[in-house]
Amino acid sequence: MSEKNIYLPYLMRIAKVTDEAPGVRTFRLEFVDEIAAQNFAFQTGQFGLYSAFGEGESTFCIASSPTRKGYIECTFRETGRVTSGLADKEVGDVVGFRGPYGNVFPIDDWKGKDLVFIAGGIALPPMRSVIWNCLDLRENFNDITVVYGARSVADLVYKHELKEWDERPDMKLVTTVDPGGETPDWTGRVGFVPHVVEQLGLKADNAVAVLCGPPIMIKLTLPVLQKIGFPPDRIFTTLENRMKCGLGKCGRCNTGSSYVCKDGPVYTLAQLSELPAEY
């Protein structure tokens, strides 16, 4: 065939498997093909379609930072046919990856600003890439704050990294669990993410907020950010839609005149408010 087959995935070998939380797992993937490994590049915010051969493809963000070469990581929750197929795989098994697709977090525009990252539950993975990317370019940014909450301590993902972030003097990490989700030795906060954000004394004038979480968390946190003074074009989020092709052709992620796989998944609140609430 004269043209490249855009639906053909890279073959990836699972190099590492980490169980993050009940039903949630991270894969570190390395390219089977050396040339692909050398040539592959992506930017933070982008996603891919990951294949469990035999079951199909599923869409996850690339959860690792582009500053870390030689591998990519994804984190997923076992929910349906494909994620169950992936969850069965072990180190050394081969899966597929198509990407990178989508737009990017404009971190160049954020130079010199305070960064506030707010995530809930399984929504930390899409943000992990941009958080690490910014930490790896630490001198570019002002204050970095990460607020991360989950229903319970067990549901917090990336527990090792949370510890690492907590110990770093060049950033502030605030973790919280829902009331009732704490364990006896929990030293983080107890309370819903929107309330915790409200209590932080954040300043919006030279800051950018990145927000990702379950719909209810977003719905309640947005007014808090707006009250603090974040304008809609300095609040970022990343959307998840049902996808199949990731290339703007199958029509599934079309929302208003936007295709989440092409114009997103990263949107500012200003851009989102132009779209119908069909996501």
Place this chain on the structure above:
Amino acid sequence: MAETYTISNEALDRLFQAMAQDGRRILAPVDADGRIELQLVARPADVAQGYLQTILSAKETVFPKVERLLSYELEPSKVDLKDATPQALPTVLFGIRPCEASAFAALDAVFNWDTRDAFFNARWQNLAVIGMACTQSDAACFCTSVGGAPDSTKGSDILLKPLADASGYQAEVLTDKGRAIQALVPECFLSSEPSPFSPAVVESAFDQPALTAKLPGLFDNELWVDQSLRCIGCGACAFVCPTCVCFDIQEEADAKKGERLRCWDSCGFSMFTLHASGHNPREKQSQRWRQRVYHKFSYYPQRYGMLGCVGCGKCTRACPVDMNLKEHLKDAAEVQA
């Protein structure tokens, strides 16, 4: 630049033979038990007479209902991945209507947006279109409301217009592909002045640019609920439509091998936007009906600078409950915002 010729019935017969000898298969509307369907034909005599349109569109020639994208063999810790090559046989589409011929541009806009779909391109490059202008229309047709016409040349490589005395056709040779076909039997194409032709009458039903401008303000209007009450949420409209291109990718495999297939899908299906979590951004039929209209008349213009509808009326004729698109669009154009 188009050149006008006359091609007699006998000459057309010779052209069919020449195209076949040139290794091209010819697809044309055929009467199959009273249904008009696209099938392989050998001679003009095999082509249906006096037909309005085919039921299914010609998009099957470039976007088949099932297409293999890749296949693989599985062993422990090893995947032998195999690319797929589309079977793109040189093909001539004969006798499709101007509305359908113009629809290929809408498919191209999607399949080649940023990334190039090799499956579509291989088939389209090997396809030539000999269109047939319309002498009749029905109540479902509305090409003239969406920038088309019963004798439009858009999308045809050669456009034929039946001569009044039924002795043959006027032929306009429009593109390089058309000229390549003409070059097979140049003597069959007699240079001539354009002959008088009475195209079908298709009254304009609504002001499309005004409707497109009005749609953003109509998003929350109740009319989408009322229009969609009888809709049964099947895929008939999307599947017969020459511009609808939404697709699904399905995995079919056993423990040893598998393949990934692309197949037609419809935004009207209830599961189209359903997340694995159970959340469905378009859980009501009225939202899905609205999406169909907006995708074709609002989002397509914004994204691709063209409409996603050619006014052929196939959706209306195929719909089990007569969702008449022209009527619905007319009502939307007239409703109080």
Place this chain on the structure above:
Amino acid sequence: MADLVSQAKELLDSGAVQVIIGYAAGTNGTRRPHVARSAAQAACLVFDEGCVQNLASYLVKPEVKRFGKAAILARTATARAALQLMAERQIADGSVRILVEAGDSVAVLDSAEALEAHLALQAEGISAKDRELLERLRAMTHAERWAFWQKELARCVKCYACRNSCPMCYCERCTMDCNRPQWVPVPSHAVGNLEYHTVRAMHLAGRCVECGECGRACPVGIPVHLMTFHAEDSVRRQFGSEAGRTAKLDYALSTFKPDDKETFIR
């Protein structure tokens, strides 16, 4: 012809029902389903010989149910389907006003009992044309019948117009939609088409009210109704039961009787 439309409008005006499910004039001289929830929307209701579609599927559609109580203009097929839906507990006995022709006048059936009594007087089964086609199919050898359906089903595009137009296909999550496992392949290749249609015919054996809506709905003219008619006829011959005649669920394929003629089950 009895004036069902006026009667339905009266029920709507009086508030006895909140929605009318009937027919309106369609494209090219046809008739189509029409759902009216106001006097203005009811103005275009018609009822004549062209009104043949089975409307009962609208009785179980959430988008229509949400308006409240319904009146439905019913031919025999619609009435049979409504009764079968009551037997299968999809609509509550007494929750719908079913308007039927009783000679030259209108009868409003608002109970399963009334439906049963009315339907006992309706002789019509399937059309003579379909009867003849069924007999022709029955007379074929297995090989001939297989070849017939392979040829017909090659045209199928898996649009599911047949399934979605059927009042008895009301499952919110159809077997076809299940992907763990994917019982039936989704794409419309030979296996995907054949398996879908045979599964549907089996799911309708003993439940099909023989309205032919599925065959009418098929955009590519496959006589899919003959499959379900054949399955229904087989159940009728072998078990004596028939869909849409009684409010008591009498589903042959899931009812065990101690005197079952199959010895392996005893």
